[in-house]
Amino acid sequence: xxxxxxxGGGLVEPGGSLRLSCAASGFSFxxxxxxxxxxxxxxxxxxxxxxxTKSYGATTDYAAPVAGGFTILRDDSTNMxxxxxxxxxxxxxxxxxxxxxxxxxxxxxxxxxxxxxxSS
Amino acid sequence: NFMLTQPHSLSxxxxxxxxxxxxxxxxxxxxxYVQWYQQRPGSSPTTMIxxxxxxxxxxxxxxxxxxxxxxxxxxxxxxGLKTEDEADYYCQSYDxxxxxxxxxxxxxxxx
Numbered sequence: 534x535x536x537x538x539x540x541g542g543g544l545v546e547p548g549g550s551l552r553l554s555c556a557a558s559g560f561s562f563x564x565x566x567x568x569x570x571x572x573x574x575x576x577x578x579x580x581x582x583x584x585x586t587k588s589y590g591a592t593t594d595y596a597a598p599v600a601g602g603f604t605i606l607r608d609d610s611t612n613m614x615x616x617x618x619x620x621x622x623x624x625x626x627x628x629x630x631x632x633x634x635x636x637x638x639x640x641x642x643x644x645x646x647x648x649x650x651x652s653s
Numbered sequence: 654n655f656m657l658t659q660p661h662s663l664s665x666x667x668x669x670x671x672x673x674x675x676x677x678x679x680x681x682x683x684x685x686y687v688q689w690y691q692q693r694p695g696s697s698p699t700t701m702i703x704x705x706x707x708x709x710x711x712x713x714x715x716x717x718x719x720x721x722x723x724x725x726x727x728x729x730x731x732x733g734l735k736t737e738d739e740a741d742y743y744c745q746s747y748d749x750x751x752x753x754x755x756x757x758x759x760x761x762x763x764x
Contacts, residue, residue: 568753578690578698578743580753594751597654630697637686637704638747643697 535559535642537631542647549621553647555614555631560642563587563609568634569616571627572646579627581605581616583634599625621651654748655679657756664762669734673759675744676726685747687727689718692741692758701742702729731761739763 541553557565566589569581582595584605593605599618606615614631628646635641656678665671675687687705690698700709702718705727715735720727727746731738744756 570753570755577741577758578692578745578755580755583753596752634753638745638753639686639688639700639703640690640698640745640753641700641703643699645697 535633537633537642537644539629539631539644539647542629542649544650544652545621546653547621547623547651549651550617550619551621551649553616553618553629553631553649555616555644557612557614557631560633562607562612565633566635567605567607567614568632568640569605569614570630570632570640570643571625572630573624573627576627581629584614618649621649623651625649626651654752655754657744657746657754659742659744659756659759661757662760662762664764665734667734667736667763670730670732671734671761673729673731673742673744673761674726675728675756676724677746681722682720682725682727682746683722687718687720688745689716689727689729690743690745692743694740698743734763736763 536558538556545551566585568583584593602620604617630646631644632640633642658676689702691701692698706718715732717730741758743758
């Protein structure tokens, strides 16, 4: 069974940093493209970014609102995905979901999400 | 980048059929696969349709997906509506294989 378990969410002040983690199990993590999707309270889904597998150079792509401030990392030795978030703004407040995404663009598995609140 | 536009909300009665549209703003809807997700309050999204018209195992055949190049849109049709179908539905596609694009979501009420 595929499991994606996020952690690391919480309250952070504007301008601060936070690192989210996602523990993956039940599939071949090193062969999976991974992504982060967020959802602000009462709003729709917003793609954050994606990291490909090492065979594709572990290249990353980011949505415009987070490019330059967020970094996606992966550790295939521990089946962990990370989202490093710097210079956080109030508009980054959201539930952040870890997910798999295949090469056809299908976000096929989702975690339960972790809430990030950016507020003073 | 393109946008995917969905109606904000729809309502229909149990037993009826409803169709949710998803219109692509630029580029061809047929250029990239379209997926549809269902999200109930407090839960993560789940796939109802992938690759335009494919149903994952466990999704009832009351759910179907299609694309229409003439209107540059995709659609999710739910027939024989049940109260349990009440949820938010999102369409999603790819932008040049670099970025994932979500529609704004449609709140479906079954009453």
